[in-house]
Amino acid sequence: MSTASPKSGISRRRLLGVAGAGALTAGVGVGGFKLTTADAGKSEAGDPSYDFYGTHQAGIVTPAQDRLHFASFDVITDSREDLVALLQAWTQAAAEMTAGTPVGGEEAARSYDSPPADTGEALGLNASGLTLTFGFGPTLFEKGGQDRFGLKERQPKALRELPHFPADNLDPARSNGDLCVQACAHDPQVAVHAIRNLARLGFGTVSMRWAQLGFGRTSSTTTSQSTPRNLLGFKDGTANVKAEETDDLDSFVWVGEDDDPRATWLSGGSYLVARRINMHIETWDRTSLREQENLVGRDRPEGAPLSGGTEFTEPDFDLQGSDGPLMAVDSHVRLAHPSTNNGTRLFRRGYNFTDGSDALGRLDAGLFFIAFVRDPDTHYIPMQNQLSSQDGLMEYLQHTGSGLFAVPPGIAEGSWIGEALFA
Amino acid sequence: MSTASPKSGISRRRLLGVAGAGALTAGVGVGGFKLTTADAGKSEAGDPSYDFYGTHQAGIVTPAQDRLHFASFDVITDSREDLVALLQAWTQAAAEMTAGTPVGGEEAARSYDSPPADTGEALGLNASGLTLTFGFGPTLFEKGGQDRFGLKERQPKALRELPHFPADNLDPARSNGDLCVQACAHDPQVAVHAIRNLARLGFGTVSMRWAQLGFGRTSSTTTSQSTPRNLLGFKDGTANVKAEETDDLDSFVWVGEDDDPRATWLSGGSYLVARRINMHIETWDRTSLREQENLVGRDRPEGAPLSGGTEFTEPDFDLQGSDGPLMAVDSHVRLAHPSTNNGTRLFRRGYNFTDGSDALGRLDAGLFFIAFVRDPDTHYIPMQNQLSSQDGLMEYLQHTGSGLFAVPPGIAEGSWIGEALFA
Numbered sequence: 123m124s125t126a127s128p129k130s131g132i133s134r135r136r137l138l139g140v141a142g143a144g145a146l147t148a149g150v151g152v153g154g155f156k157l158t159t160a161d162a163g164k165s166e167a168g169d170p171s172y173d174f175y176g177t178h179q180a181g182i183v184t185p186a187q188d189r190l191h192f193a194s195f196d197v198i199t200d201s202r203e204d205l206v207a208l209l210q211a212w213t214q215a216a217a218e219m220t221a222g223t224p225v226g227g228e229e230a231a232r233s234y235d236s237p238p239a240d241t242g243e244a245l246g247l248n249a250s251g252l253t254l255t256f257g258f259g260p261t262l263f264e265k266g267g268q269d270r271f272g273l274k275e276r277q278p279k280a281l282r283e284l285p286h287f288p289a290d291n292l293d294p295a296r297s298n299g300d301l302c303v304q305a306c307a308h309d310p311q312v313a314v315h316a317i318r319n320l321a322r323l324g325f326g327t328v329s330m331r332w333a334q335l336g337f338g339r340t341s342s343t344t345t346s347q348s349t350p351r352n353l354l355g356f357k358d359g360t361a362n363v364k365a366e367e368t369d370d371l372d373s374f375v376w377v378g379e380d381d382d383p384r385a386t387w388l389s390g391g392s393y394l395v396a397r398r399i400n401m402h403i404e405t406w407d408r409t410s411l412r413e414q415e416n417l418v419g420r421d422r423p424e425g426a427p428l429s430g431g432t433e434f435t436e437p438d439f440d441l442q443g444s445d446g447p448l449m450a451v452d453s454h455v456r457l458a459h460p461s462t463n464n465g466t467r468l469f470r471r472g473y474n475f476t477d478g479s480d481a482l483g484r485l486d487a488g489l490f491f492i493a494f495v496r497d498p499d500t501h502y503i504p505m506q507n508q509l510s511s512q513d514g515l516m517e518y519l520q521h522t523g524s525g526l527f528a529v530p531p532g533i534a535e536g537s538w539i540g541e542a543l544f545a
Numbered sequence: 546m547s548t549a550s551p552k553s554g555i556s557r558r559r560l561l562g563v564a565g566a567g568a569l570t571a572g573v574g575v576g577g578f579k580l581t582t583a584d585a586g587k588s589e590a591g592d593p594s595y596d597f598y599g600t601h602q603a604g605i606v607t608p609a610q611d612r613l614h615f616a617s618f619d620v621i622t623d624s625r626e627d628l629v630a631l632l633q634a635w636t637q638a639a640a641e642m643t644a645g646t647p648v649g650g651e652e653a654a655r656s657y658d659s660p661p662a663d664t665g666e667a668l669g670l671n672a673s674g675l676t677l678t679f680g681f682g683p684t685l686f687e688k689g690g691q692d693r694f695g696l697k698e699r700q701p702k703a704l705r706e707l708p709h710f711p712a713d714n715l716d717p718a719r720s721n722g723d724l725c726v727q728a729c730a731h732d733p734q735v736a737v738h739a740i741r742n743l744a745r746l747g748f749g750t751v752s753m754r755w756a757q758l759g760f761g762r763t764s765s766t767t768t769s770q771s772t773p774r775n776l777l778g779f780k781d782g783t784a785n786v787k788a789e790e791t792d793d794l795d796s797f798v799w800v801g802e803d804d805d806p807r808a809t810w811l812s813g814g815s816y817l818v819a820r821r822i823n824m825h826i827e828t829w830d831r832t833s834l835r836e837q838e839n840l841v842g843r844d845r846p847e848g849a850p851l852s853g854g855t856e857f858t859e860p861d862f863d864l865q866g867s868d869g870p871l872m873a874v875d876s877h878v879r880l881a882h883p884s885t886n887n888g889t890r891l892f893r894r895g896y897n898f899t900d901g902s903d904a905l906g907r908l909d910a911g912l913f914f915i916a917f918v919r920d921p922d923t924h925y926i927p928m929q930n931q932l933s934s935q936d937g938l939m940e941y942l943q944h945t946g947s948g949l950f951a952v953p954p955g956i957a958e959g960s961w962i963g964e965a966l967f968a
Contacts (some may be wrong), residue, residue, distance in 0.1 A: 189760075191735075191899070196906075234835040241830055242845055243761075243897070248772075274824060282893020295904075303642075310612075310733075310760035311774075314899050318651075318776075322830050329906035335610075335760065335899060337733035348669075351734075353741075355665020407664055407745050412657040422665055474666070476614070476737050476758060477900065483752035487743060 171249030173219040174309060176532040178376065178390060181253030182471075182494050183365035186343045188307040190336030190473040191313040192396065192490065193321065194299030194525060195328040197262065202271045207545055208327045212256070212303075212320055213538040219316050222249030225323075243315050243320065250309035254316055256539045257394045257527025262300040276543060278385035280393065280499050281528045287510040296398055296523030299331040304394070304492065306471070310335070332523070334398060336473020336490045343471055349425060349433065351491050353401055353474050354518070356418050357425030360433055361459070363469040374501055375469045375494050377531075387542035390531030391496040395502050398475075398523030401488040408519045417514040420456030427455060452514035463505045469494050488519070498526060550828075555866045594672030597640040600812060601799065605917050606788035607850045610729040613759030613896040614736040615819065615913065616744065617722030617948060618751040620685065625694045629967055631750045635679070635726075635743055636961040642735075645672030648742050648875020666738050673732035677739055679962045680950025685723040687955065699966060701808035703816065703922050704951045710933040716918030719821055721947030722754045727817070727915065729894070733758070750780060755946070757821060759913045766894055772848060772856065775912050776824055776897050777941070779841050780848030783856055786892040797924055798892045798917050800954075803964070810965035813954030815917040818925050821898075821946030824911040827851040829941045840937040842878030850878060875937035886928045892917050911942070921949060 172180045176381040197205055215225045224230070227241025231252050233239070263277035264270070282299060303320055307313040314335075321330050340352045341359035345366050352358040363370045372378070379389045406414070415421055419428055419437065427437035429448045437455055441448045449456050471494075475486035510516055530540050571708045591783075595603045620628055638648045647653070649662025656662070686700035687693070706721060726743055730736040744753050763775045764782035768789050775781040786793045795801070829837070840842055842851055842860065850860035852871045862872050862879055872879050883890050894917070899910035918924040933939055953963050 187558065235833055237831050243774045243776050245774060245778065245846065258630040311897065314760065318826065321908065325827070330908070331899040331906065337737065337758065351666045353666060355668065403741065404748070408660050410658050411661045411828050423668065478756040479753040480613045483754065485744065
């Protein structure tokens, strides 16, 4: 699996000496004094890079990076050829950027008479653990009854707009899309740089539909990571499936070979569920800590279930307190637990976001939820129906954006994103 | 000066053991198994904390942290008493949060029957170099002809709405305000937590007017920091006044004792200029590297002036190339240079931002410019008039937000933000 072995990245900085020298001779034309261009950029110590190529796409079970830039695009051409060319160009650029090298490599940085192949704001930064994960929305296959790119017969049966859930208040301008790219990195500048350069390569072929910056991870994807906190102030993702639980990944994350005869190209891939979940921060902040903990089902300091133990102790839903079960019947933990969801476990990599304040001065903030599921019909929709109708937390939440994307399997070197779909 | 000596912070994590135990006895009421609550949070190594109290406010010459959350508030009460009470509450909360401790301290975390004094999402994180810098807008002194809080006679003469500059396209919803808070930290979750908790303390007294998240610093404020890049892909802030240049800080940043007889309370403070500068990213990205460098006046790889040398070499504006001066007459570096601005040097701490995409699919991104100046009439407005009318870069920029705030001097322990103004 590509994502299991971080390696020390090739730094963009190492390339700068050459680019700088090229700049000197090709560009300014004044000689001799600019040849030592060691950049005093940020330290490269400790930041891994992840292979773009592999069995599965990186950015799924990869240890959750700190920052996110997620973008959804609409395809604005009717040309299948142009779409394929973009996916090929994206493949190459993604491989370069995740390795910490500029788009187009060193050569392109020397061309002074054309726009630079790389936009430059990540020069001197290292790979910062960047991963780029690509997905296809249902409208890529069919839109308004049109089989736009000859892909309709290969549309996965589960790939359709998510149903309306009880508490949804979706903004169409923050929902859906033909293509998505999830950029995760430890340095947000690296994630933003990646999305910007992909958008730029797509000029004339795609248009950015919406994007979301996430400033703090709210999931651990490996057992070696500590559990972060969401903007409710509680640890989030304690019960997340972890990368080490490979049996559960096969059961709940990776699409199997025989899952969908129409879409064998998706085998080894997954479905990406994106939900922009606004929190009614101000209301939550006026709720007693006792009430908050009862709604979540965990204590705030440690994240232990209210039935006792420590963070990773299994909750005891039968244990009674003086006022009924210690794990309230409408608590989030109970309603999201495998025991009330036909054994389903969820694999998430969500991010906290804030986008300023709304017209009433309230924080526009919450959780940008991302889950990777083997089958949304089994592993997401039933759980979300249950949560949105029964979860006591829903009083403080509102889903304002939504998307479902089919995430093809990993790309083999020499291949390109979705090649099997277009084959 | 408070900001010169980072010290190892008291971690919120250390407090969690106590809070956890309190939770156990006061809250859940099931005994004995939750007393060891060592949190597996992020490492505390390497992240300093800065004293909130000092001669000058922290967050000005403090080494520029990586992330920003900036907020502007409107005061929604007519009560001077309530306003003062808020400034006092903000003082205490700011001192706590910048030390890495929860708002309200440990005791408040044990109160289970009331809303928690701290919203919790920074529990387990350390101070992360958090600084909180407070400012007063002109409308705090007078609005619609009203002397709202009896402060009008003390309004600094330079504290008024910035004039309209040629390329301005300001959004009133992203401009001005009665109060501002600049939160800078290495971890954005810590900065967001700080603004959220200040907003919460202000409920009923202030309303958030606008806010801006900045994901990457674009200035160095000390000689020990490397120069970061803005979203044009170029190093930004090479010529910034640095914390070590104390004579220039006195000349260009700190308000002097005799600067303004009406506003002696501002002595030792500064003026904060905030400008949200959108970049026409897509147009810039289609410009040749040669043209980009000529517009900036520096090469992209290293940031050296086009007249030669390395990054910190002084530009030679007279040096001729084959097509005229190597430093173009409309280059940004030339027009912002002290030699064309009556000797003025600017002290900035700006941040890159992106707020998704606009209705046309273009990135809503750019630079959130922050400068601290001794006198905006001398040290900012003339320079910005020159830049906005002559700078070749302006073709790629649009100012979409603006604010000017008077930043009182540092707060002495036992005092509170702006006490001298209200005395």
